[in-house]
Each structure stands twice: as C-alpha cells, then as structure tokens.
C-alpha cells in the first residue's frame with residue numbers, strides 16, 4: 182500500500198466520541214486543547230523548531246486572549262486526539278484581521294502548497310481533514326431540502342436543520358490516470374494549471390452512475406480522444422484544494438493519435454522515461470511529491 186501525501190494522519194479521529202456533546206464540550210474547554218486556525222485557505226506556521234523545521238501552529242486554549250470573547254465564537258470542528266490531548270480546528274474566515282484573535286506572535290497566514298512538503302509526518306493529513314471539513318461547512322450553510330439554516334452537531338461532523346434533515350461531510354472523487362503506450366506515457370498541461378511548464382497525468386471528476394475505471398476511460402477519451410484498456414488502480418490521496426479524493430490509475434492506450442479538447446487541455450505529449458528523467462525545466466516539469474501524479478509517474482519510471 183502506498184502512503185500518499187495528505188494521508189497518514191497520526192491522530193485518532195475517535196469518531197465514536199462525536200455524538201457525546203458533553204464530552205466534546207469538556208474537551209473544548211480544557212486549557213490544553215489545541216486549535217488549528219484556518220483563514221481564507223491559508224494557515225499559520227511555527228518556525229521555532231530545530232533545524233529550521235516548520236510546524237503547523239496549533240496553540241492551546243490557555244494561549245488565546247480571552248477565549249470566551251474570541252475563540253469560542255468561531256466555527257469549529259473536532260478533529261481527534263493524540264497523546265497530547267484533543268485537537269480542534271477553528272475557522273477565522275469571517276474576520277478581516279484574524280491575527281487579533283490568535284495568541285500574540287502568531288502568524289502570518291500563508292498559502293499551504295509551497296510549505297506543505299516541509300511539515301512533519303502526520304500534519305498534512307490533519308490539515309487535509311480541517312480544510313475539507315471547513316470547506317464543506319462554508320458551502321453548506323442552508324439545508325438543500327427546505328432552505329432553513331443548518332446547525333453543526335457531532336463535533337461539526339453533521340449538519341441539521343429544524344425540519345430534521347441531516348447533512349454529512351462531502352468528498353468529491355476524482356480519477357487521475359497515467360496513460361501509457363509501449364515505452365511512452367502521456368502527460369498534459371491543463372488549462373487551469375498555475376503559470377509555468379508543469380505537465381501531469383490526466384484527471385477528472387467521477388460522475389454519478391459510473392465506476393472509477395469507467396470514469397478513467399471516459400475522461401481520457403473526452404480530453405485527448407484516446408481509447409484505453411487495462412485500467413489498473415494504484416493508490417488514493419486526499420486532496421484538500423478544497424475537498425477531493427484522488428483515485429490514481431495506470432491505463433494502456435489503444436492508439437497514440439491525440440484529439441485535444443482545448444477547453445480542458447493546453448497541450449499533451451507522449452514522453453519516454455529518459456525524457457522525463459532528463460527533463461529541462463525550461464521544457465517541462467512534473468508535479469512535486471505532494472501530488473499523487475508524482476507517484477503515478479515514478480512508479481512507471483521504476484519499471485525500467
């Protein structure tokens with residue numbers, strides 16, 4: 182089994198405790214309870230670690246200025262426990278000056294993507310959980326059945342309205358696939374990629390009423406006009422931008438001629454292993470270790 186980046190959390194989610202409202206409230210009031218602040222997709226980090234290491238900033242309750250006036254008014258989620266006690270996340274999105282609500286010296290808030298590889302094992306998974314939960318909460322403020330306001334329950338893991346409709350956290354499945362033909366593999370640059378020369382495996386959302394393997398075949402044909410067979414699952418990865426589950430595959434192409442869907446793909450090309458190993462960054466780059474596409478490409482490189 183592959184352990185992918187953003188999985189491998191070291192905390193115990195203790196899901197069976199979530200329904201114990203009194204217990205969760207007591208844990209939240211514990212001076213040692215830790216809180217991970219989230220603000221508009223960004224995070225605060227602690228750089229005081231040894232050897233320039235970076236850690237996620239998760240101050241305990243006693244470090245917050247007047248928690249009753251600040252911390253306790255923020256939307257929160259119970260994430261789980263580790264040997265040091267309970268861990269919660271708090272969402273500061275509604276505040277234009279979030280640092281005022283945090284312990285003195287905290288911050289600044291920074292983007293996750295460039296810093297994620299520097300975090301210690303387990304923390305990327307904790308963040309993936311927190312980001313996914315709060316994204317779901319922010320985008321599900323009203324009941325889809327009756328339109329009434331939703332209220333969090335079960336440590337933030339369930340939302341309910343006054344009509345008794347229940348809503349549960351959402352994860353969107355995405356297939357990502359390295360398409361292969363003989364000695365070559367297909368890498369493409371998507372229209373929504375950040376500026377640069379990055380190319381990667383093809384990917385797309387799974388639709389209702391199809392298996393993940395069927396989604397692989399459909400997406401490859403839609404994006405580059407290639408029929409595939411022998412679709413093989415390799416690994417999965419939580420992808421907290423904002424809340425997907427990536428399902429990684431290899432697939433064999435039946436043909437090499439490409440018909441590019443310009444609404445999805447800027448360009449696509451067949452590359453050999455040697456071309457990937459010797460790639461000049463001015464020509465193309467492949468995704469970093471935080472992306473499951475890297476694992477799909479490296480497992481192909483290791484075959485020869």
Ligand SMILES: [Zn+2]
Nearest residue numbers: 324327342346
């Ligand atoms: Zn409702």
